[in-house]
Amino acid sequence: MYDVAVIGAGPGGATASRYLAKKGLKVCMIDKDTFPRDKPCGGGFSEGLLDEFPYLRKRANEFLKGVARVGVLHSPNRRIVLKGSVDMAVALRTDFDNVLFESAVEEGAEPLVGIRAKSVRFHKDHSEVTLKGSESIKAHVVIGADGVSSMVARETGLNRRWPSSMITACRVAEVPAKSNEIIDRYTENLNYHFYANLGGLPGYGWIFPKRDTINIGLGIVGTHAQGLPRVFDAFVQHLKRENLLMQDADLSKAKGGLVPTGGPLSRSYVERCILLGDSAGMVSPITGGGIAYAMRAARYAAAVLTKVIEADNFGSGILGEYEKIWRNDFGDTFKDQLLAQKIFTSPFTDLLFEIGKRDEKIQEMVSEAIAESAEEGIDVKKLILRTIFVCFRASFRL
Ligand SMILES: Cc1cc2nc3c(=O)[nH]c(=O)nc-3n(C[C@H](O)[C@H](O)[C@H](O)COP(=O)(O)OP(=O)(O)OC[C@H]3O[C@@H](n4cnc5c(N)ncnc54)[C@H](O)[C@@H]3O)c2cc1C
Known part of the structure; x- marks a missing residue:
């Protein structure tokens, strides 16, 4: 036994x-x-994980494919791009x-x-x-x-x-790429990208560049996920147009997956x-x-x-x-994160980006939450207070 x-x-x-x-x-x-x-x-994942589990640090060379240092957030209407310097370790799950x-x-x-x-x-x-x-x-x-x-x-x-509202359906591909193809597009800092609410659907697309692959994915929450294949294809085409992905990128190994996000x-x-x-x-x-x-x-x-x-x-x-x-x-x-999910997937997300554009503190808070590096996770109350403060500051030109 x-x-x-x-x-x-x-x-x-x-x-x-x-x-x-x-x-x-x-x-x-x-x-x-x-x-x-x-x-x-x-x-x-946050690089701090390797300190929490020190036996991993010793073998990091076997799985760690770099530390991505700058997060780039794209608004749903793609008009606003916010950046934040928050480290994120990137690895191959295999x-x-x-x-x-x-x-x-x-x-x-x-x-x-x-x-x-x-x-x-x-x-x-x-x-x-x-x-x-x-x-x-x-x-x-x-x-x-x-x-x-x-x-x-x-x-x-x-x-x-799981009720469907508590599940995010994803499509993800680990695209092989040469070192120069990655650095040309994402710099030595391995800039990683998030695209909020692609195709107007709740969720986000991501690009995590690694040492010799570019990880591209898209997750859509709940019943909206029916649109996943169509929005994923459109996302890939957009990335090729923006030269964030090679024209001949091999996405043949793209896979589906589910995450419980409720x-x-x-x-x-x-x-x-x-x-x-x-x-x-x-x-x-x-x-x-x-x-x-x-x-x-x-x-x-x-x-x-x-x-x-x-x-x-x-x-x-x-x-x-x-x-x-x-x-x-x-x-x-x-x-807090559930509340933040509701806010970030709401029709007001573009407006939030507008406000965030004017305030470095908001950009920092959001970047940390997205890169999973905030020690305590996202503090929604602080974020809302800061957003209100920025609105007041703008209206009174403080
Ligand atoms: C597309 C996608 C992208 C993600 N990106 C990230 C990310 O960048 N960072 C991050 O932190 N998390 C990410 N996640 C979430 C992350 O993958 C999971 O939270 C994590 O793997 C959870 O670990 P786990 O051990 O609970 O489960 P799993 O990693 O799912 O492991 C479960 C194991 O159980 C085995 N198993 C299942 N059923 C049985 C059975 N009946 N009998 C025997 N074995 C069984 C499976 O083979 C599997 O090996 C992502 C998830 C998806 C789908």
Whole structure:
């Protein structure tokens, strides 16, 4: 019998497995894919993540494809361009996730890869995970780190299905490019771009230049996502016209992906089971970024489960400690970000850019939130106050 069965070996599952195994617990890490594997993603995150998880810093040369230093924001009507200097690390997910996976295995987590977990059941004295092919394994506790379409969230009743308004559908391509093609277009600073509400639909397009690829993507919120293929093609054509993309750019490997951008589930645990990362909706509603949240939650989950296993008490009361800790750390930021999502996807976004153009402080606040580098996330109240202040200042010519 395992102490913990971790379902999903992405950033959340692999991080939890690593910390649990390091504590000497018997952990199995199940993934339907074999590693290295690709995950549709922009691959951007705050460079501070490498300090939070120092074992990553040591192997950064294996996945880090540069630090993009200047964010460029384009208004929906494309008339206004705001810039902010905020660093964002850019990586290839295939390599990043593989380093996380290997780090977990090195610490002693047992990989069970290339096999899908079909169901979970919870009994009085253990949990049971049934794998494809009907083999099953037993563990004291299960971690559901199986992404946006989590089987564990469904089976536990924590989330039967995301409502479409809480999902952003994406299309993304990692376009191979030569170093000079990248520097000519994005400078040595690797300027990264965001395009608000492309095609008049709520969401945004992005370009994250990396050392030898240009990551281009588009996400559209909720039912509006039907327009995704059409708007993505138009976005690519626009980038070619603006010479931000080579005429012969290879987009043949463009992929689709989903992100839960409606905020976290109201509850992330039941007896003998916890959820983390995308399965629990721990994703920024403004940027769709979730790597850092998944990894932080995983570290908290490992700390709580270590205590739970020592105490031989798997009740939901003691597991509730996990939810308290992660909400205490980053739970509040989601409320602000949801509000900011509503503001940034509203018909007033062009007006906000107009106001932001006049004030460096607003540009700084928005750039930080978009690059996921703000320590506390976006402070919507401060942003609104600052916006009102700028309006007053303009009307009274202060
Ligand atoms: C297009 C796109 C762009 C994004 N860009 C960014 C970005 O730039 N920065 C950022 O921070 N975030 C970004 N995100 C979000 C980010 O990818 C996720 O938040 C992050 O991967 C969450 O990690 P996770 O471990 O929770 O889940 P995942 O990374 O999704 O890992 C889940 C794992 O579970 C496995 N799995 C699923 N079901 C089963 C099953 N039944 N049995 C066994 N294994 C299973 C999967 O194979 C997968 O390996 C983006 C997402 C998308 C779709």
